[in-house]
Amino acid sequence: MVTTLADLKSFDLQKSDVTIWVFRRSRSNSRHPYAGRWIGISEALAAKLRESVSTSVSGISEILEYDILAQNNEASALTIEIDETDAHLIASQATEPTLDLKVRSVKDLENSDFCVARFSYDGNTILAIRKTDSSWSTRKTNGLISMVFTDNELDLDNQPVFTVRPNFDFFIMSDRIFILSKPHFESLLAYKAGHQKVFEELTAEIEFAAIFADTRPIAEFVGTNKIHLRRAVAVQQKGHYKDPGFMARLRAECGNMNLKIAFDDDGRIIATVESGRDIFQALLDHRLESRLTARMYDVPSTEQVC
Numbered sequence: 057m058v059t060t061l062a063d064l065k066s067f068d069l070q071k072s073d074v075t076i077w078v079f080r081r082s083r084s085n086s087r088h089p090y091a092g093r094w095i096g097i098s099e100a101l102a103a104k105l106r107e108s109v110s111t112s113v114s115g116i117s118e119i120l121e122y123d124i125l126a127q128n129n130e131a132s133a134l135t136i137e138i139d140e141t142d143a144h145l146i147a148s149q150a151t152e153p154t155l156d157l158k159v160r161s162v163k164d165l166e167n168s169d170f171c172v173a174r175f176s177y178d179g180n181t182i183l184a185i186r187k188t189d190s191s192w193s194t195r196k197t198n199g200l201i202s203m204v205f206t207d208n209e210l211d212l213d214n215q216p217v218f219t220v221r222p223n224f225d226f227f228i229m230s231d232r233i234f235i236l237s238k239p240h241f242e243s244l245l246a247y248k249a250g251h252q253k254v255f256e257e258l259t260a261e262i263e264f265a266a267i268f269a270d271t272r273p274i275a276e277f278v279g280t281n282k283i284h285l286r287r288a289v290a291v292q293q294k295g296h297y298k299d300p301g302f303m304a305r306l307r308a309e310c311g312n313m314n315l316k317i318a319f320d321d322d323g324r325i326i327a328t329v330e331s332g333r334d335i336f337q338a339l340l341d342h343r344l345e346s347r348l349t350a351r352m353y354d355v356p357s358t359e360q361v362c
Contacts, residue, residue: 059232061119061133064182067229069110072177074102077150078159078168081244089142089246092149092172095159105173108222109184112236122235124251124286124293125357134235141245143228150174150183170244171220183228186220187240242282251285258292267297269324277332284336291339306338313343313352 079092097105120126122136138144150172159165173184225240226233235241242248255278258264259271268274278284296302303323310317315334318326327335337343342355 059230061116061135061234064116064227064229064234065113067175067180067182068177069106069175069182072106072175072182074105075150075153075174076105077172077174078165079146079149079170079172080167081169081246090145090149092146093157093159093164094150094153095165104222105184106175109173109175109182109224109227111222112184112224113227116234116236119234122233123357124290126238127356128235128238134238134241136233136235138228138231138233141233141247143233143245146172146185147183147228170225173224181229184224185226185228185244186224187237187244188220248280248282248285251282251289252280254292255285255288258288261292263298264292267303267325269320269322269326271327273327273329274332274335277327277329284332287336287340291336294340296341297339302341310338313338313345315343 074097075094076097077092077094079090082089082091115131116133118132119135120128120132122134126134128134138147168188170185170187173186175182175184223236225237225244226235228234233241255275259275265271278288291297306315306317307319307323310319315338316331317334317338318328318331320326325335337354341358343352344355344358345352
């Protein structure tokens with residue numbers, strides 16, 4: 057059974073048990089990239105978290121399959137199978153809390169990369185994940201005296217205070233991930249590193265290298281740019297460069313499509329850093345002509361409709 061948006065929405069948050077986990081990512085190429093600890097919370101905080109997740113989930117009216125270049129809006133979520141990511145490493149740790157993984161001091165909370173609110177009820181679990189930002193830190197008073205008003209008088213307030221924004225970046229339920237913030241999702245699950253590896257494999261691929269006189273300018277164009285890396289991965293997925301007919305039509309129509317791409321006498325692309333964008337638009341088949349306006353457009357995707 058594939059987990060659906062309806063499953064996510066029908067989960068009974070109000071009856072769920074809530075725990076909070078904080079995670080740090082390994083700063084080295086570790087076999088254990090995530091280290092998590094849990095912390096006890098009050099029922100008042102649990103109720104607030106249930107409310108926040110309920111608001112986020114109820115706002116999703118549409119889901120789209122995750123794709124390298126896909127984008128969602130405020131009313132939609134991207135979805136992907138958990139096994140296609142490292143999310144299972146997070147889910148496997150954020151299970152039943154054990155004493156050895158309990159947060160013991162404020163230092164255990166500081167420098168966390170993301171926090172996970174775990175909701176469990178009737179054998180089902182939702183993990184709501186939020187990347188920490190500047191709001192997740194002990195309150196800095198900069199030499200000021202912090203005070204709290206209780207029992208009709210002011211008193212010193214030396215307690216550390218942590219805050220977190222109430223919206224979440226993605227949810228994990230069973231076999232699916234529902235993504236609200238694609239940049240944070242990809243950042244936490246090291247997608248950029250994965251894209252770089254795929255791009256290295258692409259430039260070493262015989263069929264891809266064969267369409268270029270020299271692939272080094274393309275590698276220089278892509279560099280470590282996240283958007284260019286995504287497009288390179290999409291180029292490999294589409295595989296148009298493997299189709300001799302596609303490449304022949306590209307050579308014939310390049311000028312008509314206002315693509316600034318040069319070819320050598322053997323029909324190979326003479327790549328430059330400056331022409332990198334046009335080369336990717338062509339290999340992605342993202343420059344299309346409208347029959348209604350007779351104009352050329354660069355498009356974000358090429359979902360086939362007929």
